[in-house]
Amino acid sequence: MAALSGGAPWRTGWLPALRLARRSSKAVTRHWKAMHLQRQKLMALTEYLPPRPAVPERCLRPPAQPQQEDNGYARLLRRQVEEVFRDSRMVAVCQYNSMPGEDVVLMRHYLRRHNIEVKFVLNEIVRPVLSQSRYKNLLPLFVGRNILLVSPETKAKEMLRVLKGVPQVNLLGACIDDTILSRQGVENFAKLPSLEASQGQTLGALALLPSQTCSLLQHGATHLTALLDQHIHQLRDGAGQGGTPVGPEPTQSPGAP
Numbered sequence: 001m002a003a004l005s006g007g008a009p010w011r012t013g014w015l016p017a018l019r020l021a022r023r024s025s026k027a028v029t030r031h032w033k034a035m036h037l038q039r040q041k042l043m044a045l046t047e048y049l050p051p052r053p054a055v056p057e058r059c060l061r062p063p064a065q066p067q068q069e070d071n072g073y074a075r076l077l078r079r080q081v082e083e084v085f086r087d088s089r090m091v092a093v094c095q096y097n098s099m100p101g102e103d104v105v106l107m108r109h110y111l112r113r114h115n116i117e118v119k120f121v122l123n124e125i126v127r128p129v130l131s132q133s134r135y136k137n138l139l140p141l142f143v144g145r146n147i148l149l150v151s152p153e154t155k156a157k158e159m160l161r162v163l164k165g166v167p168q169v170n171l172l173g174a175c176i177d178d179t180i181l182s183r184q185g186v187e188n189f190a191k192l193p194s195l196e197a198s199q200g201q202t203l204g205a206l207a208l209l210p211s212q213t214c215s216l217l218q219h220g221a222t223h224l225t226a227l228l229d230q231h232i233h234q235l236r237d238g239a240g241q242g243g244t245p246v247g248p249e250p251t252q253s254p255g256a257p
Contacts, residue, residue, distance in 0.1 A: 074124075074125060077121075077122070077125045078125055078128065078129050081121060081125060081126055081129045082129055082133075084119060084148065084150050085129075085133065085135060085175070087152065088150040088151060088152055089151065089152055089153060089154055089176065089177055090116075090149075090150065090151045090153065090154050090155065090156065090159075090174060090175070090176045090177075091148055091149075091150050091174060091175045091176075092148065092149040092150075092159060092171060092173075092174040092186070093138060093141045093142070093146055093148060093171075093172045093173050093174065094146065094147050094148075094149060094163070094169045094170060094171050094172060095144060095145070095146060095169070095170040095172055096120075096145050096146060096147045096168070096169055097145075097168040097169070097170075098168070099166075099168040099169075103166070103168070107162065107166050107169070110162045111149065111159070111162055114151070114155045114158040114159070114162075115151055115152065115153060115155065116149055116150070116151040116155055116158070116159055116162075117149070117150050117151065118147055118148075118149060119147060119148040119149075119150055120147055121146065121147070121148055123142045123143070123146070126142050126146075127139060127142055130142070134178075135175060135180070137180050138173065138175065138180060141172045141173050146172075147169070154176055154177065154189075156174070156176065156186055156189050156190040157190040157191075160186070160187065160190050171183050171186065173185075173186070174186045176189060
């Protein structure tokens with residue numbers, strides 16, 4: 001033992017072995033406990049009650065809200081909306097649902113073929129413009145996210161053909177030639193013939209009546225001429241056979257001698 005307890009170099013830096021003692025978790029000693037009755041009374045008596053105002057709040061004048069200055073960009077957008085409704089013969093309001101960007105570009109391309117432009121507008125910009133114009137009946141259509149399909153021509157048939165292949169865009173209504181139409185009205189308008197065809201049909205109907213009147217007026221003279229020609233041919237045939245045709249004796253008036 002003396003040899004082991006001496007200053008041997010192998011004991012330099014020696015540490016005792018560590019013992020890992022596993023301890024159990026503490027027991028929960030804090031449980032909810034109902035407040036004592038006297039303490040409850042004390043808390044109810046000492047509860048803070050704010051003083052009531054001398055004048056009810058409903059009788060007070062509301063504070064004046066500061067007027068928000070009109071933004072220049074918002075004025076520019078409203079002016080563009082006014083120009084769209086003023087310069088376009090057809091303005092269609094559609095509900096726009098989320099769709100990929102490639103489909104949006106493709107839809108714009110097909111509509112641009114028929115001279116129809118797509119306008120993305122905000123309800124905060126369109127509603128003030130429509131409320132002060134003659135198109136205020138279109139206000140109920142601007143509720144969600146909408147787009148405008150505008151064209152200087154009435155291309156309703158072509159627009160419906162393109163929108164038929166885009167289920168994310170739903171037609172709500174339109175204003176065509178200053179006339180507000182529903183979806184059914186736009187579909188009925190698309191079934192009508194073009195303006196040139198309608199004008200041709202109207203001119204044909206108007207030209208038919210004078211021609212019929214002229215033929216009716218000339219029918220009597222033409223029929224009389226045909227009868228006279230036939231009578232002359234009969235007289236010539238009778239004279240060519242060698243005999244004088246004997247016609248009916250002329251009738252005499254009752255007073256003649």
